[in-house]
Amino acid sequence: MLEPLAVAVYSCRRAEVGPGTPVLVLGAGPIGLVAILTARAMGAGPICVTDINESRLQFAKELGAHYTVNVLGHSAKEAADEILSVMPDPPAALLECSGADSSYQIAILVGAPRSILVTVGRGKPEVTLPINLVTVKEMDIRGIFRYANCYPVALSLVACGRVDVRPLITHRFMLRQVEDAFHAAKEGVAIKVMIRVQQENFSKAAQDQAAPALV
Template sequence: MADCDNLSAVLHRALDLRLEQRPIPEPGPGEVLLRVLCVGICGSDVHYWNHGRTARFVVESPLVLGHETAAQVVRCGPDVSHLQPGTVVALEPGVPCRRCSLCRGGRYNLCPRMRFHATPPVDGTLTRYFVHPADFCFRLPDHMSAEDGALLEPLAVAVHSCRRARVGPQSRVLVTGAGPIGQVSVLVAKAMGATHICITDINEGRLQFARKLGADSAVCVAGMGVEEAAAAVVAAGGPPTAALECSGADSSLVTAIHAADAGCVIATVGRGSLEPLLPVPLLTAKEVEICGIFRYANCYPAALALLASGAVNARQLISHRFTLEEVEEAFQAAKSGVAIKVMIKVGEKS
């Protein structure tokens, strides 16, 4: 290959992110070599960069960050027939073993041998060239941009969360947390027919942005106790029949339980503490269901259809754009809380 530039953003430890050249990989059977075009920065990327870990995953050796990805096929390995060089694709970043009972049952997101981009020790996609299994690449229609493709990953999280919470027509949905996942959850809940969407946060600016996306009501819970916050949610749009906890704050989960209608399903998208203190008698009396969310499975086709049809316009979430050479500034912007979604245009050079 004439172009031997494979600049990569490599995290060595917390706050030690370096731009390094790495060898361009070769695609094996069933794989494609990709030229990376766009990568969105996720909250987990920021945690790795800022703390060297997220949840139980710890950076113990140099790690390429990034997993929200769109790329262009450069070369196909043996046994790849449905993709051709030049095709622009979105990458589903988690590749399971395909053989265990969870994989065979369709819940491959829970596969114990899952290899997920930018989850130690698996490298991510903030690199010029990347190899990926062809069957986890999704061709983008010509009218969709590479930025749209990179946004499929957070959109898939929202699709999985809304499915698990049984969001549909006539649903009253509470979204707690107005970060990127909370914002995209508003878009997906609206596309799935929710009649009222209430979003909560402590940041008034993010709440106003969610209103522009389609949230029917927004409650700033800064300084409120959980019962006061729950009362404000109910006053804004009635008790929710589904809730998506996207903040990772234990108080938000408890607020959702207090606000919930009988039979409400609460999907825990954010990760709180290991031992939140829950009002179990209230949870029991209402028969509230709490379901965990871990990434997604079988959601990329639905997410792609939402974007391709125009039912969801996720590109409006992008607030900041950087090149790969500006990766340090990109992470600073993502950490600041000012940005909604930061996009790194890997295919462009400074």
């Protein structure tokens, strides 16, 4: 869990998230969800989250999102209008975590003047953006690729209790259920899947064979 959390730490740093920063997280997948936790730990608020999956949005609320907007079937303009109707102020930090074309467009439509849009998700290599609006608002668009020098911070956030990543592990399987685990991950019913390996279940011969690899 520290690896995706480090991505969120780097993303929030790139977006200059701080105390009282209004934040919009676009996409409530695993990265979007840890972005909520990280933004909260940095004192941001309010935090709004968008997605097309209502159960993911409900989960985001349980993690501390103040507002959620289901953008399924909405145009970018319709989604932007709904976001601005629920947030007290336009977001100053925008974390695009889905990679969807419409999410980039929504972010630019709702971003406050001189807001920062960080492209975290991986989508199409080319997208169409309302670039004139970026110019008028003097917005910054910043990219990230994984993270840089953020792993110690992520570890500290968990160690001191400011971030609890345990709720994101929604499904647990034994090693013999590995096929079920991958199906749960593929079908989107899980946030994070944990596969538990119990060495005591191995035969003595298997333990002896595995021993050199464990050293």
